[in-house]
Structures are given as C-alpha cells and as structure tokens.
Amino acid sequence: MDKLVNDFSFGLFIWQIILFLLLLFLLRKFAWRPILNAVNQREEGIKNALAAAEEAKKEMQNVTADSEKLLKEARTEREAMLKEAREIKERMIAESKEQAKEEGDKMIKQAQAAIESEKKAAVADIKNQVAELSVEIAEKVLKEQLSNKDKQLKLVESMLGDVKLN
Amino acid sequence: MTYITKFSCAVLLFIGNFALANDIVQHSEAPEKDTKTEIKEYIDHHLQDSHDFTLFSSTDESGEVHHYGFPLPVILWDGGLKVFSSSKFHHGEELAEVDGSYYKLYHGKIYKTDSSGTISYDEAHGEHPTNVRPLDLSITKSVVMMLVTGLLLVWLFSSLAKSYAKNGSIPKGIGRFFEPIVLYIRDDIAIANIGEKKYKKYMPFLLTVFFFIWFLNMFGLTPLGVNVTGNIAVTTALAVLVFLLTNFTGTKDYWKHIFDPLGDGMPWYGKMVIYIILVPIEILGLFIKPFALLIRLYANMTAGHVVLMSLIGLIFIFKSWVGGPLSFGLSFAISLIEVLVALLQAYIFTMLAALYFGFASEEHDHDDEPELAHL
Structure with missing residues (x-):
C-alpha cells in the first residue's frame, strides 16, 4: 500500500483524465455514433427485409390458395357442364327414339291400312277377272263344244289350271 | 510428457545451481551489483513511468551506460509553469537548472534540490526523500x-x-x-x-x-x-x-x-x-x-x-x-x-x-x- 501511494503520480492521473475525456468526446462524435447508427440502420434494414420476405411469402401462399380455389371451381364447373351435356344428350336420344317409334308406328299403321285397301282392291279385281275369265271360258268352251267335244274338255281343264294360279 | 518435464526441471535446477555458484564466485572477485539485484532494479524501473522514451540501453566496455531513445518535455508547476526538455536530466545523472531552481530526477520522480543536488531522507522510513516534489505534469512515456x-x-x-x-x-x-x-x-x-x-x-x-x-x-x-x-x-x-x-x-x-x-x-x-x-x-x-x-x-x-x-x-x-x-x-x-x-x-x-x-x-x-x- 505504501508503495502504491508512493508510485501514484498525480500528473499522470490528470493527463489520463484529460486525454481520456478528449478521446471519449472525439470517438463519440467521429466513431461510435456513426458506427452504431450505421449498424442499427443495417439491422433495421435486415429486419425490414425479412418482414417483407415473410409478407411476400404469405402473399404467395394466398395467391396459390386462390389459384387452387379457382382451379377447383373450374373443375367442378366443368364436371357440372359435362353432366348436363350428358343428360341433354340422353334426353335427346330418348326423345328422338320415342319420336321415331311413333313415326314408325304411324307409318306401319298407314302401310297396314294401304295394304288392306290394296288387298280389298286386288280381291275385287280378282273377282272381276275371275268373272270375266269364267265368262270367257264359258264362251270358248261353248265355241269348242261346237267343233270338238274333246278339245272343249281339254280347254276347260287348262283354263281351270290357269285359274288356280291366280 | 510429465516425465520429460520433471527430468528437465531436475536438470535445470542442477545446472542452475552450478551457474549461480559460478556467478557468486565471479562477483566475490568484482564488487559489483550481482545479476539478480540488477534484474530486480531493471524490472522496477520498467514498471514505472519514465520522463524520457528509452528504446534500449547498453553498457560499453568502459562501464559507461548509453541510452538510445528520445527525450520528452518536462512540465512542472512550482510557483509558475516550468517547461524544459528531459534531456537536461541526462537520465538522472545531472541536475537541471531552470529559472534559478534546481531539480533532480531520482528513481523516476522529480525533486526540488539545492544547487549541489542533495537529497535528504526521512528518518523514520529510511528510503523516502523529504525534498519538495513540485506538481509534475510532464509528458511522460x-x-x-x-x-x-x-x-x-x-x-x-x-x-x-x-x-x-x-x-x-x-x-x-x-x-x-x-x-x-x-x-x-x-x-x-x-x-x-x-x-x-x-x-x-x-x-x-x-x-x-x-x-x-x-x-x-x-x-x-x-x-x-x-x-x-x-x-x-x-x-x-x-x-x-x-x-x-x-x-x-x-x-x-x-x-x-x-x-x-x-x-x-x-x-x-x-x-x-x-x-x-x-x-x-x-x-x-x-x-x-x-x-x-x-x-x-x-x-x-x-x-x-x-x-x-x-x-x-x-x-x-x-x-x-x-x-x-x-x-x-x-x-x-x-x-x-x-x-x-x-x-x-x-x-x-x-x-x-x-x-x-x-x-x-x-x-x-x-x-x-x-x-x-x-x-
């Protein structure tokens, strides 16, 4: 302790105080303030950049979610449309089938009616022809009989064979 | 590893003793300060502040000590501001006379003395000089x-x-x-x-x-x-x-x-x-x-x-x-x-x-x- 007190130089103490305060003042003004400000600014910048990146990421997620939603909607819409189209198609087919059937039925009926009337006409015609033929045959037979008895018979027979064909 | 350390320590002590014995023999012939005291003083001096910037010192063959470095300004407040170069002290070997007052550099400190440079000591403590110490605001090392x-x-x-x-x-x-x-x-x-x-x-x-x-x-x-x-x-x-x-x-x-x-x-x-x-x-x-x-x-x-x-x-x-x-x-x-x-x-x-x-x-x-x- 005695040595410490003896070694203590008051002049050096004063110099140290003065020089240190001067150094403190100079460094504060020209070094520490600018350095700490720059560092703070930089850190703030980094923080902001990170926040912005986070925001962008969120936005991106929103966008993807939106597009996905849109895609989903589009898909369901397409499916609905396809379904509708299929239904329409089926309905159309069914309708046309029914129509065709009706038309066919109608045509068949008409055809049947026509056939019926034709048949009636034909029958009537046959009847007339048979009557005419009979009259002709009878005429010819009568003529043959007048010349040859055998020939007359043969003619009658052949005439009858003809009639059978009709 | 520890074996080698122990061995070298033993060798060191052994040879060291011899060397020391050698030294003592040497110094008994020449009544100089022995190396140990010299080193102790050197360390003490190094630990203290100094009024000049010495880079290194050497002793030539005639026993004269040369210091290589540069002097620093001494600033004293002793009834007025006194500024002079520390080269005036010649590393404590000479008195510095400034405006009619005499100053002596003694063990790294400046004391006011009379013209012959006598330092009087404190009776009780033995080693402390009782001379006046002016306020020393020197630009020291x-x-x-x-x-x-x-x-x-x-x-x-x-x-x-x-x-x-x-x-x-x-x-x-x-x-x-x-x-x-x-x-x-x-x-x-x-x-x-x-x-x-x-x-x-x-x-x-x-x-x-x-x-x-x-x-x-x-x-x-x-x-x-x-x-x-x-x-x-x-x-x-x-x-x-x-x-x-x-x-x-x-x-x-x-x-x-x-x-x-x-x-x-x-x-x-x-x-x-x-x-x-x-x-x-x-x-x-x-x-x-x-x-x-x-x-x-x-x-x-x-x-x-x-x-x-x-x-x-x-x-x-x-x-x-x-x-x-x-x-x-x-x-x-x-x-x-x-x-x-x-x-x-x-x-x-x-x-x-x-x-x-x-x-x-x-x-x-x-x-x-x-x-x-x-x-």
Whole structure:
C-alpha cells in the first residue's frame, strides 16, 4: 500500500483524465455514433427485409390458395357442364327414339291400312277377272263344244289350271 | 510428457545451481551489483513511468551506460509553469537548472534540490526523500503512449465509421475484425447488464474504455515495454470516471437501494437497528466497487509484466544451455497467456463498469416491490 501511494503520480492521473475525456468526446462524435447508427440502420434494414420476405411469402401462399380455389371451381364447373351435356344428350336420344317409334308406328299403321285397301282392291279385281275369265271360258268352251267335244274338255281343264294360279 | 518435464526441471535446477555458484564466485572477485539485484532494479524501473522514451540501453566496455531513445518535455508547476526538455536530466545523472531552481530526477520522480543536488531522507522510513516534489505534469512515456493509442483509436474507428458511409453499412478491411467486437460490447455487455432502454447513454464510454485498455495492454507486450495500464494513476483515473458516471446517472431507485434497502418490508423501528450496519456498508460499497476495478487492472497488468521480465531475466541468471532455452520457452508461453490476459482484463473492466451502470440505471417495477420485500 505504501508503495502504491508512493508510485501514484498525480500528473499522470490528470493527463489520463484529460486525454481520456478528449478521446471519449472525439470517438463519440467521429466513431461510435456513426458506427452504431450505421449498424442499427443495417439491422433495421435486415429486419425490414425479412418482414417483407415473410409478407411476400404469405402473399404467395394466398395467391396459390386462390389459384387452387379457382382451379377447383373450374373443375367442378366443368364436371357440372359435362353432366348436363350428358343428360341433354340422353334426353335427346330418348326423345328422338320415342319420336321415331311413333313415326314408325304411324307409318306401319298407314302401310297396314294401304295394304288392306290394296288387298280389298286386288280381291275385287280378282273377282272381276275371275268373272270375266269364267265368262270367257264359258264362251270358248261353248265355241269348242261346237267343233270338238274333246278339245272343249281339254280347254276347260287348262283354263281351270290357269285359274288356280291366280 | 510429465516425465520429460520433471527430468528437465531436475536438470535445470542442477545446472542452475552450478551457474549461480559460478556467478557468486565471479562477483566475490568484482564488487559489483550481482545479476539478480540488477534484474530486480531493471524490472522496477520498467514498471514505472519514465520522463524520457528509452528504446534500449547498453553498457560499453568502459562501464559507461548509453541510452538510445528520445527525450520528452518536462512540465512542472512550482510557483509558475516550468517547461524544459528531459534531456537536461541526462537520465538522472545531472541536475537541471531552470529559472534559478534546481531539480533532480531520482528513481523516476522529480525533486526540488539545492544547487549541489542533495537529497535528504526521512528518518523514520529510511528510503523516502523529504525534498519538495513540485506538481509534475510532464509528458511522460505513459502520456506519449496514451496519445499514440488515442490517435490510433480515433484514426481506426473514424475510418471504420467512414467505410460504413461509403459501402452502404457494410464494414470493410480491418472493420470486419472490429465490428463484431463493437457489437459484442453492445449486445453482451451493455444491453445484457444495463438493459435495452438505457444502454445507449453508456455505449461511448464502454467502447472507449474497452479499446483504450485493450490497446494499451497490447502495447505493453511489445518490446516498447510501456506499462501504462499497470500504472496505478492510470487505473485510478479510469475508476474515478466509472465512479462519477455511475453516481451522476444514478436513478431514484439506485439511491433508495443504498439508503433504504429494505423499503416497506419492515417497520421503521426494525429498520433503525439494521440500517446502522447496512447503510454504512452500502455507502462503503459505492467506493469499493471502483476501487476493486482499479486494483484488479493494475495488479493483473503489473503482475504479468513482472512474471514476463523475471522469466526473461532468468536467462541471464542461468547462463547455461539448458536454462536459457527453457526460460525462453517459458517466457514465450507466458507471453501468449498475456495476450489473452490483455483482452480479458479489458473485457472484465468493461463488463464490471457496465454492471455498475446497470445498478445505477435500474428502475424497479413498483407493482411487485412489496412482494420482493417479503422474501
């Protein structure tokens, strides 16, 4: 302790105080303030950049979610449309089938009616022809009989064979 | 490994004794100071401040000592300002006469003497001169080193600050090394001990004190051999600044903690008894804290220098092929440790200063105070 007190130089103490305060003042003004400000600014910048990146990421997620939603909607819409189209198609087919059937039925009926009337006409015609033929045959037979008895018979027979064909 | 160490220690002791015996024989023939005393004096001289900047000294064949270096200005206040060059003292060998007064440099201190330069001694203590010591404001070796360090710091860190402006907040060159340290002091010393709210006020002081001590510690390890941070006046000045800054920025809570540490936790008659002991201790603590700071730095740096120089001195004591390299190896290892100590002591000083500032600027949350008081 005695040595410490003896070694203590008051002049050096004063110099140290003065020089240190001067150094403190100079460094504060020209070094520490600018350095700490720059560092703070930089850190703030980094923080902001990170926040912005986070925001962008969120936005991106929103966008993807939106597009996905849109895609989903589009898909369901397409499916609905396809379904509708299929239904329409089926309905159309069914309708046309029914129509065709009706038309066919109608045509068949008409055809049947026509056939019926034709048949009636034909029958009537046959009847007339048979009557005419009979009259002709009878005429010819009568003529043959007048010349040859055998020939007359043969003619009658052949005439009858003809009639059978009709 | 340990075997080899033990062996070499044994050899060292053995040969060392021989060498020492040799020395004693030598010195009995020539009545000079023996090497040990010479080394002790040299170390003592080195630890002290000096009025001239000596780079090295040598003794020629005729026994005359030559000093190589440059003189520094001496500034005395002795009934008026007296300024002269320290070359007038011729390294303490001659009296300096200025304006009719005579001054003598004796063991690194300037005393006022008569024209013949007599130094009278204190009877009781023996070694202390009783001559008048004028107020010595000289630019000593330590002051020069502080100036050099200060200029270096200003240049280094203002260029770092400028490089931020130029490169868009990105450090360049040496700044890349110093910036993490600045940030460490901010984040792990200032903010950790003082708190987010108030640390900014103390940052310039903490940064300056850290780099100032660190750089001076490192300069002390160079062959320039300046022991600035191991000088009690320098560490006292730093501690005084810490003390003043702590107590002038102290909050109401800080003072309340000193004069009324128990708060509402105890009735006044109970406090009376305890405070007779507690308050003086708290007040004493105000002074002990910075005192511990100044002694810690002084003792660590001085001890480092003493150990290093003693180990180097061993080379000259042993004067042998084993002792020399071994002392060299040891002093090299200690040097490496001293590099670490230089940083560590700067860190500890800054850390503790920040801790004291933290005490001074603390503000209690008044809501939970009664709860704390009951604990």
